Structure formats: C-alpha cells, structure tokens
Amino acid sequence: MKKYLNSNHFIDKVKRNVKVTGARLADRHLNLAVTGLSGSGKTAFITSIINQLLEANDSAELPFFSVVREERLYGVKREAQPNLSLRRFEYERAMQALNANPPVWPESTTGISQVRLHIRYRKNHGLSRYISEDAKLILDITDYPGEWLLDLPLLEMDYLQWSEHCEQEIRSNERQPIAAEFLALRESLNLGDVGDELLLKNIASVYTDYLHKCRAAGFQLLQPGRFILPGELAGAPVLDFFPLSEEQIQQLANNNAKKGSNRDLLFRRYEHYQEQVVKPFYVQHFKRFDRQVVLVDCLSALNHGSAHFNDLQRALNWLLTSFEYGKSNVLSRLFSPKIDKLIFAASKADHVTPDQQSNLVKLLDSMLHNARKQMQFDGVSTESTAIAAIRASRAGKTVHQGENIQILQGSDQAGDPIRLFPGDVPSKCPDNQFWQSQGFDFPKFAPPNRAENQALPHIRMDRVLEFILGDKIQ
Missing domain, CATH: 3.40.50 (Rossmann fold)
Structure with missing residues (x-):
C-alpha cells in the first residue's frame, strides 16, 4: 500500500x-x-x-x-x-x-x-x-x-574579505558607539589558541546584539542576515562567527593557525554558512x-x-x-x-x-x-x-500663512486622527547642506477603515x- x-x-x-x-x-x-x-x-x-x-x-x-x-x-x-x-x-x-x-x-x-x-x-x-x-x-x-x-553577495567573498567589509561599517562614526561592547570583547580573542566554542559563541552573541541595535537605529546594511532572523538555525554553531579586526586580518595574512584553533573554527563556520545556508537559498x-x-x-x-x-x-x-x-x-x-x-x-x-x-x-x-x-x-x-x-491616508487642503497647501489626513497607530504637512521630498540624493536644514517628519499611519x-x-x-x-x- x-x-x-x-x-x-x-x-x-x-x-x-x-x-x-x-x-x-x-x-x-x-x-x-x-x-x-x-x-x-x-x-x-x-x-x-x-x-x-x-x-x-x-x-x-x-x-x-x-x-x-x-x-x-x-x-x-x-x-x-x-x-x-x-x-x-x-x-x-x-x-x-x-x-x-x-x-x-x-x-x-x-x-x-x-x-x-x-x-x-x-x-x-x-x-x-x-x-x-x-x-x-x-x-x-x-x-x-x-x-x-543581503547575504547573497557573501558568495563572492571569503572570510577575510567579508571581515574587511564589515569592519569599514563598524568603524563609522555612527556605528562604532553601538559596537563598543563587541569591539572590546573581540580584542580579548587569541586566534591561535585552541578553539573555545563557548567563547566564540559569546562573542557572536554580542555581535548579534550589535546588529539588532543597528537595525533598531534604522541601518539596513547588516550581515549576516540569519543572525537577525535565524529561523531554523537558531542556536546552531554555524551562526557562531563574526568579522575580524584589521589587526587580526593582518596577523592571519602572515600566519597559518593550527587545525582546531579559534581561527580554524571561525573560517570553517563562515565557509559552512556560505555553502550550506546562503548558496542553497540563492540556487x-x-x-x-x-x-x-x-x-x-x-x-x-x-x-x-x-x-x-x-x-x-x-x-x-x-x-x-x-x-x-x-x-x-x-x-x-x-x-x-x-x-x-x-x-x-x-x-x-x-x-x-x-x-x-x-x-x-x-x-x-x-x-x-x-x-x-x-x-x-x-x-x-x-x-x-x-x-x-x-493606501492609509487621504489628501486634503488647508490654508497656511495665507496660502493653500496640501496636507495628509489619516490615523496614527493609536487610532487618533492626524492632519499634517510632512514636508518636501528632495528630488535627488541630498548633499550635506540639505541635512542641516531639512524639516520633514514622515508619519506612520494606521491601516484604513x-x-x-x-x-x-x-x-x-x-x-x-x-x-x-x-x-x-x-
């Protein structure tokens, strides 16, 4: 049967x-x-x-x-x-x-x-x-x-290249304060030591917290994506890696760490993530x-x-x-x-x-x-x-300083009515001067009744x- x-x-x-x-x-x-x-x-x-x-x-x-x-x-x-x-x-x-x-x-x-x-x-x-x-x-x-x-381009990058890319993001003026705990903990890692899975897991967990904080702050370019939404991989060792610092990258360029070392574990996890997580998703x-x-x-x-x-x-x-x-x-x-x-x-x-x-x-x-x-x-x-x-808003008009202007009408997330002019949208990527004088505030509307x-x-x-x-x- x-x-x-x-x-x-x-x-x-x-x-x-x-x-x-x-x-x-x-x-x-x-x-x-x-x-x-x-x-x-x-x-x-x-x-x-x-x-x-x-x-x-x-x-x-x-x-x-x-x-x-x-x-x-x-x-x-x-x-x-x-x-x-x-x-x-x-x-x-x-x-x-x-x-x-x-x-x-x-x-x-x-x-x-x-x-x-x-x-x-x-x-x-x-x-x-x-x-x-x-x-x-x-x-x-x-x-x-x-x-x-955002993990898809990782298929074209080895572990050190990816680390260099992430390090540039982390060291930016806006992200570095968010990454302070991760940066301090990463400095304590000796890549040549015998692999310490618990230590790597702890550092990866702090790096994941950093990614979540960046996301909450409005940043989008965050990798690996599965660290933020792990799905069925939650808790798996394949997610226990993180980008290396410039100093660590230079050290690895001059030394081959032993099998089973921290360096070896990090490389193998990144490569496994590429081959067994990102590549099947892409294909x-x-x-x-x-x-x-x-x-x-x-x-x-x-x-x-x-x-x-x-x-x-x-x-x-x-x-x-x-x-x-x-x-x-x-x-x-x-x-x-x-x-x-x-x-x-x-x-x-x-x-x-x-x-x-x-x-x-x-x-x-x-x-x-x-x-x-x-x-x-x-x-x-x-x-x-x-x-x-x-569509969650309706267009309307009002008089402001003697002029007719368009406004939006709708409800906020609490259900209270909103009537406002959110501001002008720039017609091209803004320059530095624009950010110093911009005065808009685009609201969040509730769905329409x-x-x-x-x-x-x-x-x-x-x-x-x-x-x-x-x-x-x-």
Whole structure:
C-alpha cells in the first residue's frame, strides 16, 4: 500500500512539473520576485497584489490594468502551494488583520513563503486566439525576509574579505558607539589558541546584539542576515562567527593557525554558512525569476538622517548584484531564467502629499542610478514609480500663512486622527547642506477603515500590475 501511495505521489509530481514546463515553454508561467529590505512593505505589497487580482472584476479600482479595462479578465483563483517544502503565504491572516476593528498592519516576513495564482483571461490578438479565445497565466510569487537578501553577495567573498567589509561599517562614526561592547570583547580573542566554542559563541552573541541595535537605529546594511532572523538555525554553531579586526586580518595574512584553533573554527563556520545556508537559498529561489519588483522605503531613511540614507543606498546597490538580469527567450526561460523586466517602487507614497510623489520617484532614480544603467545595458526593461500598496491616508487642503497647501489626513497607530504637512521630498540624493536644514517628519499611519468586502485602497498598483503582467495577458 505504501509503495502504491509513493508511486501515486511521484506520478502527481511529474504531472505538475510537466504542466509548469509546458506553461513556461508557451510563455504562460511567470515567477515574480518581490524584493525589499526590512520595513519596505513586502508583506503589504503581496497581500495587495493578491487582493487586487481577486477583486479585479468587483470592487478593485484598476483603470491602468489593460486586461481589466478591456473587460478581458474572466477571473483569478488561488491554487495549491507550488512548493510543498515552503510555507504558504498567509494571505487570509493578513486580510484578517486589515479587516479587524481597529485594523492593524500584517506581521512582517520572518521566513520564505509562496503563493500561486491562476489568471484566466480572453486573448485579444495573435493567431492562437482563433483556436481558443481563453488563456491562463500561472503567477508564482515568493516572499522572503529582507534581512536574508543581503547575504547573497557573501558568495563572492571569503572570510577575510567579508571581515574587511564589515569592519569599514563598524568603524563609522555612527556605528562604532553601538559596537563598543563587541569591539572590546573581540580584542580579548587569541586566534591561535585552541578553539573555545563557548567563547566564540559569546562573542557572536554580542555581535548579534550589535546588529539588532543597528537595525533598531534604522541601518539596513547588516550581515549576516540569519543572525537577525535565524529561523531554523537558531542556536546552531554555524551562526557562531563574526568579522575580524584589521589587526587580526593582518596577523592571519602572515600566519597559518593550527587545525582546531579559534581561527580554524571561525573560517570553517563562515565557509559552512556560505555553502550550506546562503548558496542553497540563492540556487533554490534567486536563479529562477522572470520579473522583479524592488520596493524601497526612502522616507524612513530620510527621517533617520544622512548616515541611514547613505546606508540604504549602499545596501540596495549591494543586493542588486545578486540577481540574473538580461533578455529572455524560450531556452533561457526553461533552463536559465533571467529577469527581463524590473520596476523600482518607492513604497509608502501615501505618506507624502500628492504634489511630492514625483519628487519621490526622482529621488529613487537618483539612489539607483548606477545599478539601473547596468540593467538597461543588459537589455532589461525598467521603470520607476511611487506606490502605496495599501493606501492609509487621504489628501486634503488647508490654508497656511495665507496660502493653500496640501496636507495628509489619516490615523496614527493609536487610532487618533492626524492632519499634517510632512514636508518636501528632495528630488535627488541630498548633499550635506540639505541635512542641516531639512524639516520633514514622515508619519506612520494606521491601516484604513473599510468595508470587509471592499478591495484594498492603493496608489498605482494597477500600473505595477500592467508593467509586470500586461504583455503576458494580451
């Protein structure tokens, strides 16, 4: 009986793989990467995409999504989990939080999850529409912690190179005071001594505390990501390493420590982390994407100040080196997928007044100027926009010093009403003079109150859907 069940399971798996392979050959299957660092709004974004598609023919407002505007969308259905080894994206739980009284934001991403949607529509061109008017697109969306993203470039760095990179960050004026306890404890380590696992674990624990404090202070460029969100690795020795100082790096350049020494243990743990944690994560999830959305929370970085804004810019350019970009064709889609369309989205556009949203897009373009030029050279179609996956404020007007100005209205996290002008958004990466005189304060709004059966309000999610899916559902 067991053999029979296993045989059936194998046959079902083969059938699923054949279906997906056929869909990819026919250009009817899309893997979407939703990329963003911690706090950029990935969970809200994916929840909104699912909600807008499910409600597209009812209460959703999607005037720029051509398949809806042309009344060619029959419907969208959520399908069974595509990868049985991954968690199901908790759309229902997110909607329950947003439908609560009072509504609350869904919990942030803490692990990898997936969702599969089947989009059924009517074709509007091509010879195939004479054979069958109906078509179906399979859309797979993968959600993963922003903290883990920043580990991907570690695959190109050995332990000493990574230590040098981290040391530059730690020794900055803003981070060094936060790292004081770690720096003092690390000085007591003799790399040539016989390996002391408890000592290394203690130093790694203090280094982890340093990373958490940096994150709380608004910094984004933090590695290793699993130290912050360890998942199933919590307490495992693979996380008991840390970057070395410049002096320690110089010592190692001139000496080969014995096997079993502190130096040996640190090297082996870093290499194990590369090969057994980062590499499988990259191979399984990041080498198969067709389209990408990069979410960027520019406003929180502006709120925190110059060092945090520059840190965010470095982090974004750091992680964008980890994806495969280029033009796609039938063979590459099947055997070596590449991202051929990418949209950069400044999130939380509802936290600035409408007249400042164009500046928000220009600021985002300024931050990603170099990375975007390389992608365009590789033949990737890119676009920038400002969005609110779930719009939490309303625009209004008031009179200030005899002039009409735009303001925002909404509720704070405690449910109290807010009416304010948050300030002007710079149209390019700010210089030092700007930081000395800036006077904005972008607030945190609570989710909007709405009828449970109403689609989530948004800003420009229809444009995002059109850019990602429009050419696939013609």
